[in-house]
Amino acid sequence: MSDLETFRKDTKAWLEANCPAEMRQPPRSEDDTCWGGRRWKFQSDAQRVWLERMAEKGWTVPDWPREYGGGGLSRDQLKILRQEMRALGCRSPLDSFGIWMLGPALLKYGNEEQKHEHLPKIARGEIRWCQGYSEPGAGSDLASLQTRAEDKGDNFLVNGSKIWTSYADRADWIFCLVRTDPNSPKHSGISFLLFDMQSPGVSTKPITLISGASPFCETFFDDVLVPKHNLVGTLNKGWEIAKYLLTHERDMIGGMGSTSDSRSLGQSAAESVGLENGVLGDTVLRSQIASYEIDAAAFRLTMERAGDLAKVGQAHPAISSLLKYYGTELNKRRLELTMSAGGSDALEWEGEKSREGFTARAWLRSKANSIEGGTSEVQLNIIAKRILGLPGA
Amino acid sequence: MPLVLNDEQTMLRDNARGFLSKNAGIAHLRQLRDSRDETGFSRKLWKDFVEMGWAGILIPQNYGGLGLGHVEAGVVMEELGRTLTPSPFLSTALIAASAITHAGNEKQKSHYLPKIAAGELIATLAIDETSKHRPENIALTATRSGAGYALKGAKTFVVDGHVADLLIVAARTSATPGETKGLTLFLIDSKTKGVNAERTPMVDTHNSARITFDNVTILADAVLGKIDEAWEALEGALNVGRAAIASELLGAGEEAFARTVRYLRERKQFGRLIGEFQALQHRAANLYCELELTRSVVLKALQTLDESFANAGAIVSIAKAKAGATATLAVQEAVQMHGGIGMTDEFDVGLFMKRVRVGQELFGDANFHADRLARLSHY
Numbered sequence: 001m002s003d004l005e006t007f008r009k010d011t012k013a014w015l016e017a018n019c020p021a022e023m024r025q026p027p028r029s030e031d032d033t034c035w036g037g038r039r040w041k042f043q044s045d046a047q048r049v050w051l052e053r054m055a056e057k058g059w060t061v062p063d064w065p066r067e068y069g070g071g072g073l074s075r076d077q078l079k080i081l082r083q084e085m086r087a088l089g090c091r092s093p094l095d096s097f098g099i100w101m102l103g104p105a106l107l108k109y110g111n112e113e114q115k116h117e118h119l120p121k122i123a124r125g126e127i128r129w130c131q132g133y134s135e136p137g138a139g140s141d142l143a144s145l146q147t148r149a150e151d152k153g154d155n156f157l158v159n160g161s162k163i164w165t166s167y168a169d170r171a172d173w174i175f176c177l178v179r180t181d182p183n184s185p186k187h188s189g190i191s192f193l194l195f196d197m198q199s200p201g202v203s204t205k206p207i208t209l210i211s212g213a214s215p216f217c218e219t220f221f222d223d224v225l226v227p228k229h230n231l232v233g234t235l236n237k238g239w240e241i242a243k244y245l246l247t248h249e250r251d252m253i254g255g256m257g258s259t260s261d262s263r264s265l266g267q268s269a270a271e272s273v274g275l276e277n278g279v280l281g282d283t284v285l286r287s288q289i290a291s292y293e294i295d296a297a298a299f300r301l302t303m304e305r306a307g308d309l310a311k312v313g314q315a316h317p318a319i320s321s322l323l324k325y326y327g328t329e330l331n332k333r334r335l336e337l338t339m340s341a342g343g344s345d346a347l348e349w350e351g352e353k354s355r356e357g358f359t360a361r362a363w364l365r366s367k368a369n370s371i372e373g374g375t376s377e378v379q380l381n382i383i384a385k386r387i388l389g390l391p392g393a
Numbered sequence: 394m395p396l397v398l399n400d401e402q403t404m405l406r407d408n409a410r411g412f413l414s415k416n417a418g419i420a421h422l423r424q425l426r427d428s429r430d431e432t433g434f435s436r437k438l439w440k441d442f443v444e445m446g447w448a449g450i451l452i453p454q455n456y457g458g459l460g461l462g463h464v465e466a467g468v469v470m471e472e473l474g475r476t477l478t479p480s481p482f483l484s485t486a487l488i489a490a491s492a493i494t495h496a497g498n499e500k501q502k503s504h505y506l507p508k509i510a511a512g513e514l515i516a517t518l519a520i521d522e523t524s525k526h527r528p529e530n531i532a533l534t535a536t537r538s539g540a541g542y543a544l545k546g547a548k549t550f551v552v553d554g555h556v557a558d559l560l561i562v563a564a565r566t567s568a569t570p571g572e573t574k575g576l577t578l579f580l581i582d583s584k585t586k587g588v589n590a591e592r593t594p595m596v597d598t599h600n601s602a603r604i605t606f607d608n609v610t611i612l613a614d615a616v617l618g619k620i621d622e623a624w625e626a627l628e629g630a631l632n633v634g635r636a637a638i639a640s641e642l643l644g645a646g647e648e649a650f651a652r653t654v655r656y657l658r659e660r661k662q663f664g665r666l667i668g669e670f671q672a673l674q675h676r677a678a679n680l681y682c683e684l685e686l687t688r689s690v691v692l693k694a695l696q697t698l699d700e701s702f703a704n705a706g707a708i709v710s711i712a713k714a715k716a717g718a719t720a721t722l723a724v725q726e727a728v729q730m731h732g733g734i735g736m737t738d739e740f741d742v743g744l745f746m747k748r749v750r751v752g753q754e755l756f757g758d759a760n761f762h763a764d765r766l767a768r769l770s771h772y
């Protein structure tokens with residue numbers, strides 16, 4: 001047996017022995033997924049146990065180095081772990097911005113002290129992070145951000161405000177883009193800071209989404225003191241880190257285009273709409289679903305190919321813009337079709353039958369996919385410029 | 394298997410690209426068209442293909458072929474698509490060779506395969522009878538007659554039909570049109586009495602023919618594979634053809650796109666390069682994504698034919714549908730973004746539009762394959 005086959009066998013056995021039955025059910029609400037942090041309330045013992053066991057193995061962040069709480073897995077091993085988790089229907093033990101975004105950026109740009117301080121806590125789900133990028137005047141044009149950080153000897157003094165900060169009211173720490181040199185051109189005066197959300201002067205105000213949920217906030221900084229050792233990378237060189245982190249965010253959001261739902265959209269539509277002579281009763285919907293399924297399959301394979309290309313060093317650095325753009329547009333298409341297939345049932349907003357409007361809320365939430373992490377239009381700009389080399393983009 | 398070409402496959406691609414851009418290419422297609430060439434392809438070029446082993450690319454080595462896989466076949470098809478090169482590679486080296494390899498008995502294999510590999514035999518599958526691809530609707534009948542069969546009916550859209558030496562004919566031996574059972578494949582010499590091929594010049598200048606079978610009598614040893622149960626073999630041969638055409642469409646679509654992007658960087662209006670206009674940038678970027686998705690799924694389909702031939706139906710349909718839709722978008726955008734010059738016969742992008750339209754139709758268009766996929770998925 002090859003090493004990888006042995007790894008697959010061992011992984012499967014370990015997952016079977018250690019993943020609690022309850023954690024093999026698909027999540028039915030956002031809280032069914034553990035986000036960790038000082039204030040996290042476990043939904044159940046199973047959720048806690050699952051996190052602890054996976055963190056123990058380093059498998060909340062399977063490909064991070066072991067010394068920072070990761071599993072030290074190779075790309076191939078990671079792929080196997082994911083496949084085996086999917087096969088058993090295992091939930092993710094821990095989702096977080098620390099895992100998806102800050103971790104990769106710290107691994108690349110953080111100093112040893114910062115890595116040892118922050119990465120293991122992300123891996124164990126002890127600290128929950130939020131992302132302080134967008135501001136009221138700086139969305140797509142992120143580099144025009146105005147939040148100031150002034151040099152005060154041992155500290156920076158931070159003033160300004162952020163908006164759309166997901167989970168700012170539940171997060172323990174923030175990674176934040178601040179302007180440290182107001183006099184240089186917009187991309188070159190930005191720095192990347194980390195600080196505790198409990199620092200004096202930080203406040204948050206939740207904003208309600210069209211889905212009814214309130215996952216993001218306005219975040220205000222009023223004379224917040226941040227110790228200088230919390231600067232990541234070089235002063236005024238934060239834009240490079242910011243962009244690097246965005247590629248990871250985009251991969252993650254784009255990944256939503258490849259759903260983990262094992263049942264095809266066509267099959268669930270067959271249940272709600274019904275079949276006539278073996279084909280879906282609504283034939284127009286049927287062809288829309290089939291063409292969605294074709295694109296979804298091609299997209300899944302493109303995610304896979306992007307990984308394979310990365311392994312042989314042939315992936316284009318801007319590939320994450322393709323995945324973000326296509327994956328999110330695809331996810332929106334899926335939810336439009338789910339609404340169509342569900343008919344009036346899918347419109348229910350409250351009550352047990354609809355699981356408190358699960359479908360309608362998911363449909364509305366999906367609309368943010370092509371906005372958050374850089375809009376679809378921005379991704380197309382990046383592809384036009386960086387991949388196609390079109391002028392003036 | 395990783396979704397990237399290995400070193401040998403990459404080398405094959407580079408060689409094919411180099412060879413075709415030098416020896417074939419658009420000028421070659423124009424020359425065939427403008428001289429109303431009777432064969433419809435260059436025998437000399439086909440001889441070069443034979444020398445490089447391409448005529449036997451899928452044929453096992455013990456029958457004189459290279460014994461390579463569908464990925465390699467697709468790599469060559471993609472380059473043929475890029476250069477719009479007409480050749481019997483698809484009809485003969487891929488579809489016919491695959492049908493005989495998979496369904497033939499020892500005698501048939503050792504008789505036909507070495508000839509195909511040596512370039513001595515042009516062969517093609519005759520399948521469609523109506524203007525849309527509906528293989529289960531085959532109505533051409535083969536009835537028992539003496540020691541063999543008598544065939545009656547007509548085929549259309551037969552690739553290389555007027556130059557083929559050998560026809561692989563799908564005929565109904567029992568049951569009724571619409572049923573997948575009751576079909577049988579026959580190997581028929583095109584010179585047999587009662588066989589009449591009429592070339593049907595197509596929009597793309599590639600070969601196609603209508604063939605009538607007027608009480609064509611043949612011996613029972615002409616049966617390829619199982620009597621009444623040819624569906625599986627037929628699907629196998631069609632899947633090879635579909636995946637191959639998907640590769641060709643990908644090549645043609647990519648080339649049309651590359652030419653378009655070049656033009657966007659060159660052409661000026663309103664004092665600016667037209668590639669600065671965001672309306673065009675976004676359409677180009679979207680098309681780039683579609684082409685990348687198509688590349689992933691076409692490669693997967695080819696790999697699946699290599700790894701699990703009998704289970705490739707769904708992924709081949711996905712690939713053919715996706716490639717048809719993407720290449721269609723690519724050539725439409727190509728003509729539009731070139732403006733007036735894109736509409737001229739002298740300029741090349743129109744030729745891509747024509748070939749892609751034919752490739753889209755051949756062996757089932759995107760709608761056919763979307764429907765097939767939905768059926769396979771029970772909805």
Ligand SMILES: Cc1cc2nc3c(=O)[nH]c(=O)nc-3n(C[C@H](O)[C@H](O)[C@H](O)COP(=O)(O)OP(=O)(O)OC[C@H]3O[C@@H](n4cnc5c(N)ncnc54)[C@H](O)[C@@H]3O)c2cc1C
Pocket residue numbers: 130131132133134135138139140141163164165166167216368371372373374375376377378381
């Ligand atoms: C659910 C959700 C969660 C979020 N979470 C976070 C978070 O945790 N942290 C954080 O920092 N931010 C977060 N964001 C903010 C997000 O990154 C911004 O909304 C996004 O970057 C767009 O900025 P904007 O909202 O200011 O829109 P704008 O930039 O004002 O865009 C408005 C429209 O103009 C288009 N547009 C803008 N510029 C161009 C251009 N150059 N070419 C073509 N079209 C253009 C856009 O595509 C869009 O359609 C979140 C957003 C959402 C919806």
